[in-house]
Amino acid sequence: NAGVTQTPKFRVLKTGQSMTLLCAQDMNHEYMYWYRQDPGMGLRLIHYSVGEGTTAKGEVPDGYNVSRLKKQNFLLGLESAAPSQTSVYFCASAQGEPQHFGDGTRLSIL
Amino acid sequence: GQQLNQSPQSMFIQEGEDVSMNCTSSSIFNTWLWYKQDPGEGPVLLIALYKAGELTSNGRLTAQFGITRKDSFLNISASIPSDVGIYFCAGPLIQGAQKLVFGQGTRLTINP
Numbered sequence: 001n002a003g004v005t006q007t008p009k010f011r012v013l014k015t016g017q018s019m020t021l022l023c024a025q026d027m028n029h030e031y032m033y034w035y036r037q038d039p040g041m042g043l044r045l046i047h048y049s050v051g052e053g054t055t056a057k058g059e060v061p062d063g064y065n066v067s068r069l070k071k072q073n074f075l076l077g078l079e080s081a082a083p084s085q086t087s088v089y090f091c092a093s094a095q096g097e098p099q100h101f102g103d104g105t106r107l108s109i110l
Numbered sequence: 111g112q113q114l115n116q117s118p119q120s121m122f123i124q125e126g127e128d129v130s131m132n133c134t135s136s137s138i139f140n141t142w143l144w145y146k147q148d149p150g151e152g153p154v155l156l157i158a159l160y161k162a163g164e165l166t167s168n169g170r171l172t173a174q175f176g177i178t179r180k181d182s183f184l185n186i187s188a189s190i191p192s193d194v195g196i197y198f199c200a201g202p203l204i205q206g207a208q209k210l211v212f213g214q215g216t217r218l219t220i221n222p
Contacts, residue, residue: 104151
């Protein structure tokens, strides 16, 4: 899916470390989203943005922060990683249509 | 809150068989979306439904928007190996911002 690009694809962290996941979209979409996917639970919304400079909390925002300084980028930060944040993280974007997803970032917290 | 329940959670079928799965909610949805996720990739939209009773096809896939607006169905005919993956239903939350709520997914495995 060339429209939404996530970096990195894989990462292993130690408990307490911080990191930032980057999402970039080239479709000029206004809306961007961060989800986490855990076995048997589908996708759950962490944070989302309705435009450059705006962010809002989703269903499971605790332990995460986001920023949307540029329209094409949406960053997800973990301030102090915890084992419960081990998951696969997906970014998506939309513009008056169903969401388009990136290929995910697999994050393991030891 | 709005939640979607998918059934079954997993399916093990033989190649060539037809597949049926469904998604139900206690709340009314105005749009139903069906996504497929291949291993190691993000979900990809298969079919979007916008009207109660609507029946829409995409190749061997057919999806229906339930009359009550509280359910949707996805059928796959004559399954092939590349149909393997996780199928998700999704619908927009009332609050807007094009936020979606997802079902738990149906994992499809095809036995050789």
